[in-house]
Amino acid sequence: MLFQQLINGLTLGSIYALIALGYTLVYGILLLINFAHSEIFMMGAYFGVFSLMIFEKLHIFQGAPFMLVACALAASMICTGLLGVIVEFAAYRPLRNAPRLAPLISAIGVSIFLQNFMMIVVSPESKTFPDTIPLHVYKLGGTASISSLQVIIIVVSVALMAALHLFIKYTKMGKAMRATSQDAETAKLMGINVNMVISLTFFIGAALGGAAGVLNGMYYGSVKYNMGFIPGIKAFTAAVLGGIGDVRGAMIGGFVLGILESLGAGYVSSAYKDVFAFVILILVLVFRPQGLLGRKISNKV
Amino acid sequence: MLKVENLHTSYGKIEALSGIDLEVGDGEIVTLIGGNGAGKTTALKTIAGLLRPGKGRISLEGRDITRTPAHAIVRLGVSLSPEGRKIFPDLTVLENLEMGAFSRPPGDIKRELDSAFSIFPLLSERRNQLGGTLSGGEQQMLAIGRALMSSPKLLLLDEPSLGLAPKVVETIFDIIKKINAGGTAILLVEQNANMALCTASRGYVIESGRIVLADSAASLYGNERVRHAYLGVSD
Ligand SMILES: Nc1ncnc2c1ncn2[C@@H]1O[C@H](COP(=O)(O)OP(=O)(O)OP(=O)(O)O)[C@@H](O)[C@H]1O
Numbered sequence: 153m154l155f156q157q158l159i160n161g162l163t164l165g166s167i168y169a170l171i172a173l174g175y176t177l178v179y180g181i182l183l184l185i186n187f188a189h190s191e192i193f194m195m196g197a198y199f200g201v202f203s204l205m206i207f208e209k210l211h212i213f214q215g216a217p218f219m220l221v222a223c224a225l226a227a228s229m230i231c232t233g234l235l236g237v238i239v240e241f242a243a244y245r246p247l248r249n250a251p252r253l254a255p256l257i258s259a260i261g262v263s264i265f266l267q268n269f270m271m272i273v274v275s276p277e278s279k280t281f282p283d284t285i286p287l288h289v290y291k292l293g294g295t296a297s298i299s300s301l302q303v304i305i306i307v308v309s310v311a312l313m314a315a316l317h318l319f320i321k322y323t324k325m326g327k328a329m330r331a332t333s334q335d336a337e338t339a340k341l342m343g344i345n346v347n348m349v350i351s352l353t354f355f356i357g358a359a360l361g362g363a364a365g366v367l368n369g370m371y372y373g374s375v376k377y378n379m380g381f382i383p384g385i386k387a388f389t390a391a392v393l394g395g396i397g398d399v400r401g402a403m404i405g406g407f408v409l410g411i412l413e414s415l416g417a418g419y420v421s422s423a424y425k426d427v428f429a430f431v432i433l434i435l436v437l438v439f440r441p442q443g444l445l446g447r448k449i450s451n452k453v
Numbered sequence: 454m455l456k457v458e459n460l461h462t463s464y465g466k467i468e469a470l471s472g473i474d475l476e477v478g479d480g481e482i483v484t485l486i487g488g489n490g491a492g493k494t495t496a497l498k499t500i501a502g503l504l505r506p507g508k509g510r511i512s513l514e515g516r517d518i519t520r521t522p523a524h525a526i527v528r529l530g531v532s533l534s535p536e537g538r539k540i541f542p543d544l545t546v547l548e549n550l551e552m553g554a555f556s557r558p559p560g561d562i563k564r565e566l567d568s569a570f571s572i573f574p575l576l577s578e579r580r581n582q583l584g585g586t587l588s589g590g591e592q593q594m595l596a597i598g599r600a601l602m603s604s605p606k607l608l609l610l611d612e613p614s615l616g617l618a619p620k621v622v623e624t625i626f627d628i629i630k631k632i633n634a635g636g637t638a639i640l641l642v643e644q645n646a647n648m649a650l651c652t653a654s655r656g657y658v659i660e661s662g663r664i665v666l667a668d669s670a671a672s673l674y675g676n677e678r679v680r681h682a683y684l685g686v687s688d
């Protein structure tokens with residue numbers, strides 16, 4: 153039972169971690185909590201569905217499930233990435249010098265807009281996520297097992313996080329992102345186009361959120377216009393838990409939250425599953441607002 | 454090289470620069486001295502493109518850069534080492550220097566690094582240490598080294614002696630002279646008027662956002678008003 157809950161927790165946690173990265177990257181650079189990020193996640197799931205439908209119509213990648221998933225993921229990540237860039241440009245950039253409450257309200261506006269847009273234009277009903285990967289269940293000794301979907305979710309998430317880590321640590325643009333998050337004005341003096349770095353940050357954060365949306369759709373088998381709300385708040389909790397603004401913190405926070413939630417669901421009651429995240433959020437905010445890894449002044453990006 | 458005409462810069466309704474004129478010739482060291490709040494930092498930030506002037510004109514080698522954004526001004530050959538050093542605390546010394554060369558093609562970075570390390574051998578020893586853990590003097594060296602990484606034609610230095618022990622100040626000023634000897638023009642902002650006037654060939658005195666004196670460094674050094682207000686000489 154414990155082992156099984158850990159596997160479930162790891163699966164959930166990798167999705168939370170991917171979403172949490174989007175919150176934390178943007179916060180690291182703009183000190184903005186991008187409340188529209190949960191809708192980017194939702195849009196990512198829909199982009200996944202649409203690209204799978206298109207691939208089927210065009211008869212491409214049929215019979216090659218891994219290729220199919222990889223291409224749907226990539227398509228969704230590009231679309232959500234661009235959407236993230238557009239949202240920043242339209243809703244946040246004009247408010248760059250406004251009081252800090254203004255972009256927050258704008259973010260909530262974007263979130264409401266995207267939900268209602270999808271509800272009206274696509275459907276208020278949930279939509280089935282097309283079958284992709286043949287479902288296998290692998291026994292792991294005892295009563296524990298892991299499904300092919302869980303393996304894919306964990307592997308894809310870990311690979312994306314590793315790629316992000318390498319990008320931020322070693323590439324020129326990754327270093328420019330870190331420099332900008334530490335001191336944007338001085339970054340300009342280095343010749344860094346800070347607006348471009350901000351766009352790039354939104355692209356990456358949203359693309360990771362979009363990937364999480366696709367994985368989440370595959371895991372639960374359906375997507376809906378309001379599916380972003382709960383995972384969004386949980387991932388935000390994960391980001392706060394790890395220390396918002398801290399990339400490693402968001403990854404660790406996501407896994408910790410996923411595992412705690414699964415253990416809570418397994419050992420206490422699955423009816424309270426969603427309550428755990430909020431209890432953790434409140435406890436962290438009260439007792440350790442800088443998060444697990446965060447310093448007093450957070451170590452951003 | 455640099456020509457500033459009738460420059461006005463405001464913070465909201467407060468005017469910090471009320472029409473300043475100054476020039477820096479090729480290969481020259483020019484100093485801008487003045488007390489707290491006189492407008493020195495504002496002048497440098499406006500030249501570097503971080504602040505938008507309300508009125509006036511800034512030109513570099515005859516080219517108007519008044520409205521050019523900061524990141525593009527670096528590419529034109531002007532680099533600012535800001536007041537308070539502004540090292541990226543969570544980047545290593547090496548990464549800080551690499552950021553300084555952000556505008557350079559990747560092939561040139563190695564050469565720029567070698568030249569920065571030859572001016573500041575200490576930075577080479579500390580290359581993998583985080584910027585925030587350096588001492589004040591080391592941070593100042595890193596700030597200047599970082600500003601040099603873009604191989605500027607004009608280096609703007611904002612109070613490089615701020616908060617440093619006299620011995621370190623001397624080292625820094627020696628290095629400034631050495632950089633200038635290599636052909637880089639320098640606009641040096643200082644409260645330490647003594648050191649600044651000994652280093653520069655010409656100087657300007659700024660008070661409340663206006664240039665009140667402009668002369669050769671030697672004449673300013675002998676000027677009554679400068680001696681009283683900035684060199685701490687009382688007779
Ligand atoms: N961000 C700001 N907002 C409002 N006023 C400012 C700001 N920065 C500077 N000022 C004002 O502009 C004036 C000039 O400031 P500036 O920093 O240019 O002076 P300075 O000569 O560099 O002084 P110091 O030697 O103390 O560094 C001061 O009156 C200061 O209060």
Ligand SMILES: [Mg+2]
Nearest residue numbers: 493494495536
């Ligand atoms: Mg100043």
